[in-house]
Amino acid sequence: MTWQDRYPLSFRLYPYARSADQDAARPVHHPVVILGAGPVGLALALDLGLRGAPVLVLDDHEGVGQGSRAICFAKRSLDIAHRLGCGADMLAKGVVWNRGRVFHDRDEVYAFDLLPEDGHRHPAFINLQQPWFERFLVDGIARAKAQGAPIEIRGRNRLSRMDAAGDGVTLRLDTPDGPYDLRTDWLIACDGARSPIREMMGLGFEGRVFEDNFLIADVKMKADFPTERWFWFEPWFKSGASALLHKQPDDIWRIDFQLGWNIDRKAELDPTRIRKRIDLMLGPDVDYELDWTSIYTFQCRRMERFRHGRVIFAGDAAHQVSPFGARGANSGVQDADNLGWKLAAVLAGAAPESLIDSYDAERIHAADENIRNSTRATDFITPKSPQSHLFRDAVLHLARHAPFARPMVNSGRLSLPSVYDASPLVTRDALPGSPARTRPGAPCPDARLGDGYLLDHLGRGFTLLALGATVPSVPDGVAVLTLDAANPDLRDRYLGQAQRALYLIRPDQHVAARWAACDADKLARAFDRAMGKAA
Amino acid sequence: MANLNLDPILSNPDDLYEALIAAHDGLTREESEALNARLILILMNHLGDPGVIRQAIEAAKR
Numbered sequence: 001m002t003w004q005d006r007y008p009l010s011f012r013l014y015p016y017a018r019s020a021d022q023d024a025a026r027p028v029h030h031p032v033v034i035l036g037a038g039p040v041g042l043a044l045a046l047d048l049g050l051r052g053a054p055v056l057v058l059d060d061h062e063g064v065g066q067g068s069r070a071i072c073f074a075k076r077s078l079d080i081a082h083r084l085g086c087g088a089d090m091l092a093k094g095v096v097w098n099r100g101r102v103f104h105d106r107d108e109v110y111a112f113d114l115l116p117e118d119g120h121r122h123p124a125f126i127n128l129q130q131p132w133f134e135r136f137l138v139d140g141i142a143r144a145k146a147q148g149a150p151i152e153i154r155g156r157n158r159l160s161r162m163d164a165a166g167d168g169v170t171l172r173l174d175t176p177d178g179p180y181d182l183r184t185d186w187l188i189a190c191d192g193a194r195s196p197i198r199e200m201m202g203l204g205f206e207g208r209v210f211e212d213n214f215l216i217a218d219v220k221m222k223a224d225f226p227t228e229r230w231f232w233f234e235p236w237f238k239s240g241a242s243a244l245l246h247k248q249p250d251d252i253w254r255i256d257f258q259l260g261w262n263i264d265r266k267a268e269l270d271p272t273r274i275r276k277r278i279d280l281m282l283g284p285d286v287d288y289e290l291d292w293t294s295i296y297t298f299q300c301r302r303m304e305r306f307r308h309g310r311v312i313f314a315g316d317a318a319h320q321v322s323p324f325g326a327r328g329a330n331s332g333v334q335d336a337d338n339l340g341w342k343l344a345a346v347l348a349g350a351a352p353e354s355l356i357d358s359y360d361a362e363r364i365h366a367a368d369e370n371i372r373n374s375t376r377a378t379d380f381i382t383p384k385s386p387q388s389h390l391f392r393d394a395v396l397h398l399a400r401h402a403p404f405a406r407p408m409v410n411s412g413r414l415s416l417p418s419v420y421d422a423s424p425l426v427t428r429d430a431l432p433g434s435p436a437r438t439r440p441g442a443p444c445p446d447a448r449l450g451d452g453y454l455l456d457h458l459g460r461g462f463t464l465l466a467l468g469a470t471v472p473s474v475p476d477g478v479a480v481l482t483l484d485a486a487n488p489d490l491r492d493r494y495l496g497q498a499q500r501a502l503y504l505i506r507p508d509q510h511v512a513a514r515w516a517a518c519d520a521d522k523l524a525r526a527f528d529r530a531m532g533k534a535a
Numbered sequence: 536m537a538n539l540n541l542d543p544i545l546s547n548p549d550d551l552y553e554a555l556i557a558a559h560d561g562l563t564r565e566e567s568e569a570l571n572a573r574l575i576l577i578l579m580n581h582l583g584d585p586g587v588i589r590q591a592i593e594a595a596k597r
């Protein structure tokens with residue numbers, strides 16, 4: 001049978017090559033297999049590989065699919081990509097934006113500024129086509145491999161069957177040369193919203209479907225609209241019940257129209273018809289080309305648990321949100337960030353297997369937060385009951401003259417990383433007078449340090465950050481970073497009213513514990529707890 | 536935390552009741568509903584106390 005791709009490619013990056021595994025007499029064993037080379041699978045592979053953990057990525061295509069789904073990548077994703085060695089490429093290519101404006105009919109009802117704070121390497125957001133985000137990760141993998149990172153990506157390897165037994169999984173892969181089998185200790189399902197692994201394991205994926213269709217049109221044009229996010233509720237030009245205009249690199253603009261539930265998909269995808277809608281929005285004299293178009297429906301749902309024995313779900317396979325708030329890829333990359341160091345520690349025998357359970361606890365908490373936020377935005381944009389519609393319109397009406405109503409206007413609350421407040425890995429806050437934003441469980445905010453930034457100094461392992469405090473003797477696996485407590489960014493973000501501080505920071509740059517003062521014993525206990533060894 | 540006050544505190548309830556009804560004079564049902572929604576949002580913001588607002592929502596359901 002000839003090979004059939006499920007979708008066309010933007011970039012062909014890992015062409016199919018026959019592997020020796022396909023000729024082995026018995027299924028070859030791999031410690032970790034990642035299924036799916038989307039943003040999440042790639043980020044995880046790179047993280048594991050940089051930690052020296054051998055990882056095999058399987059994808060049923062030879063590169064990145066055509067068409068951009070995600071366009072908005074948040075600061076936290078860039079911080080993570082930077083740690084993985086890909087942040088600079090993304091920042092250089094991406095479009096930085098800070099301002100969003102919201103219109104109702106003809107009138108501007110609300111504008112927000114992401115008000116960038118000084119002393120961060122990365123802006124709050126960049127717009128970058130998802131294929132480029134993935135491509136930069138694949139480039140990063142190639143660089144890491146050249147330095148000896150044990151990462152392999154196999155294209156046109158399609159999972160067709162699996163068998164998960166106690167301490168491992170057997171996989172059947174279809175390839176252009178026919179099927180072969182593999183064994184793995186850990187299978188990471190990064191295989192997207194329709195996750196074949198989830199299907200094969202018969203696991204549920206419950207949640208809400210939003211009964212609405214959105215037409216996405218990426219158009220290429222030379223336009224001098226400002227680099228802002230423009231969102232219309234009930235726009236005067238009537239191309240949709242709502243509309244969005246947002247700039248991407250390479251003179252591409254994302255346009256998005258809400259079409260309603262009962263539509264004829266095929267008719268709506270007719271280019272003439274799409275152009276009609278766009279012309280109403282842009283006016284008749286604007287010259288543009290259709291770069292990519294698609295119609296989407298949206299869902300908000302998650303799996304009940306992300307870990308099922310030796311199979312772990314991450315990204316869209318584990319949870320799905322509507323795109324309002326840009327939480328899909330951004331939260332998936334944070335899944336990878338959370339899982340990478342834990343899995344590497346377990347593989348190296350440095351942590352008990354139960355450390356993986358904290359991935360479940362922390363990322364389910366994050367998924368719920370993302371689902372809550374994107375459900376609220378979707379309900380505001382596409383109100384589903386007459387009363388919901390009534391209040392939505394009342395908010396928009398009031399927003400023109402009553403400032404209190406403006407923050408109620410919800411066209412998507414932009415993605416922020418979760419704080420793992422209730423995590424079993426976190427030690428209770430012991431730094432009185434300090435800022436809440438750096439409490440245990442929070443991701444470390446960046447800070448300017450001389451010519452560089454704080455996050456650059458947090459290494460691959462645990463870090464004990466000392467600000468004016470005496471450093472106790474540290475357990476193996478913890479690096480000490482002593483910095484000047486007078487640095488204004490550090491003072492503002494890490495000390496507040498406190499005079500001195502010690503922060504124990506995890507490999508994913510989340511705070512595990514903080515104290516005004518701490519002895520070796522307390523530190524060792526917090527470290528054990530953060531490694532999943534708490535009794 | 537403050538508690539929702541369900542005791543009479545308006546010195547002249549008849550005046551305000553009349554003003555509320557008069558605000559709807561000549562409005563269609565739809566316009567009236569929209570006005571009510573705006574009024575609820577304005578009052579909710581003025582109250583400001585989330586606990587009191589939640590208690591008010593519960594009291595209204597009784």
Ligand SMILES: Cc1cc2nc3c(=O)[nH]c(=O)nc-3n(C[C@H](O)[C@H](O)[C@H](O)COP(=O)(O)OP(=O)(O)OC[C@H]3O[C@@H](n4cnc5c(N)ncnc54)[C@H](O)[C@@H]3O)c2cc1C
Nearest residue numbers: 036038039040060069070071072159192315316328329330
């Ligand atoms: C219109 C739209 C706009 C969006 N905008 C944003 C945004 O601005 N910001 C944001 O953060 N997110 C956004 N998202 C969400 C984002 O696109 C997804 O969350 C993201 O792609 C999820 O990444 P993933 O790696 O989990 O899965 P995917 O990207 O879906 O990757 C899954 C991979 O698994 C492979 N695969 C599947 N089945 C098999 C098999 N049997 N064998 C081998 N391989 C297989 C697939 O080929 C694919 O490469 C948007 C989504 C949409 C639809």
